[in-house]
Amino acid sequence: MKENIYNYTLDKLTQYFVMHNEKPFRATQVFEWLYRYRVNDFKQMTNIPKKTIASLEENFDILSLDIAQKQVSADGTCKYLFRLADGRLIETVLMRHNYGNSVCITSEVGCNMGCVFCASGELGKIRNLTVGEMILQVLMVQKDLDHSFQRISNIVVMGIGEPFDNYEAVMAFLKIVNYPKGLEIGARHITVSTCGIVPKIVEFADFDLQVNLAISLHAPSDNLRSEIMKINKKYPIKEIIEAVRYYIAKTSRRVTFEYILLKDINDSKECALQLVDLLKGLNCYVNLIPYNEITTKPYKQTTKEKAEAFFAILKKHNLNATLRMEHGADIMAACGQLRAQKMKEEK
Numbered sequence: 001m002k003e004n005i006y007n008y009t010l011d012k013l014t015q016y017f018v019m020h021n022e023k024p025f026r027a028t029q030v031f032e033w034l035y036r037y038r039v040n041d042f043k044q045m046t047n048i049p050k051k052t053i054a055s056l057e058e059n060f061d062i063l064s065l066d067i068a069q070k071q072v073s074a075d076g077t078c079k080y081l082f083r084l085a086d087g088r089l090i091e092t093v094l095m096r097h098n099y100g101n102s103v104c105i106t107s108e109v110g111c112n113m114g115c116v117f118c119a120s121g122e123l124g125k126i127r128n129l130t131v132g133e134m135i136l137q138v139l140m141v142q143k144d145l146d147h148s149f150q151r152i153s154n155i156v157v158m159g160i161g162e163p164f165d166n167y168e169a170v171m172a173f174l175k176i177v178n179y180p181k182g183l184e185i186g187a188r189h190i191t192v193s194t195c196g197i198v199p200k201i202v203e204f205a206d207f208d209l210q211v212n213l214a215i216s217l218h219a220p221s222d223n224l225r226s227e228i229m230k231i232n233k234k235y236p237i238k239e240i241i242e243a244v245r246y247y248i249a250k251t252s253r254r255v256t257f258e259y260i261l262l263k264d265i266n267d268s269k270e271c272a273l274q275l276v277d278l279l280k281g282l283n284c285y286v287n288l289i290p291y292n293e294i295t296t297k298p299y300k301q302t303t304k305e306k307a308e309a310f311f312a313i314l315k316k317h318n319l320n321a322t323l324r325m326e327h328g329a330d331i332m333a334a335c336g337q338l339r340a341q342k343m344k345e346e347k
């Protein structure tokens, strides 16, 4: 059976060529064709010998993803619903920022983490995505942008799924998108977001690339966090903060804490002060995010006044923070919402 060539890191492709008695540098040439010129046929790789092309065609496919649906928001946010080869659906979101085009990618089909406010966790995890399926999300969006001579400048692994629950594949994905003669997404322009898988935060501190780490915190105390995020029962806040301290000590990199403001749940002044206490002295940044409401969930977006009051408390106590704008609210940009709706329609 043929392999999806996008599953291969440069090291793995080099090994493949060595094993097939080919020159190892063929791997960098193929990588350039795949990621810089984004060809979809081995025959277009004009500097590769014919017999090598034949061998590649025999062993690999250059696949793409079917676009099951695409929605464009008034603010330019673009949501793709992709159908995988096995018929499963995943979401990818392109967000337009003043600093560039950022793509939020999915790492698993569904998610087992069970955060109560999230549509993605409702149906549980079906399977991990392969490296190639993650790469293809980026390539499909980039090929769309190629029509207007734009490029993806940032990647966040923050879509459906918990990236550290699919650790090896996500790390291989990061190496491929970062490859300088390919998509060339700078490591500092890539962020991986975890809900707090402590052993993997520690392991990630030793990862070769200077990729950013974000922690989906969403509550400043264990009582509250365990109510809204099941994972907190396994890895309580204290352990997460210890792991983050270790990560910062090893990497000297600032960590982002994501905090979705849920009306009357975690948006009080007391919560803001608890958050200040928890994070003070840590080399970190807090991203306050408005909640994208989901019809199947009782949770509501906090008011503008409460969001601003929360933000003001963090600032007053010298915590680095931003109050983020909502992206694509008119196209169901909440993680997993479009997928859940399409699955219901197809039942």
Ligand code: SF4
Residues within 6 Å of the ligand: 111, 112, 113, 114, 115, 118, 119, 120, 121, 159, 160, 161, 162, 195, 335
């Ligand atoms: S918020 Fe993230 S980790 Fe939590 S259930 Fe949703 S996809 Fe999973």
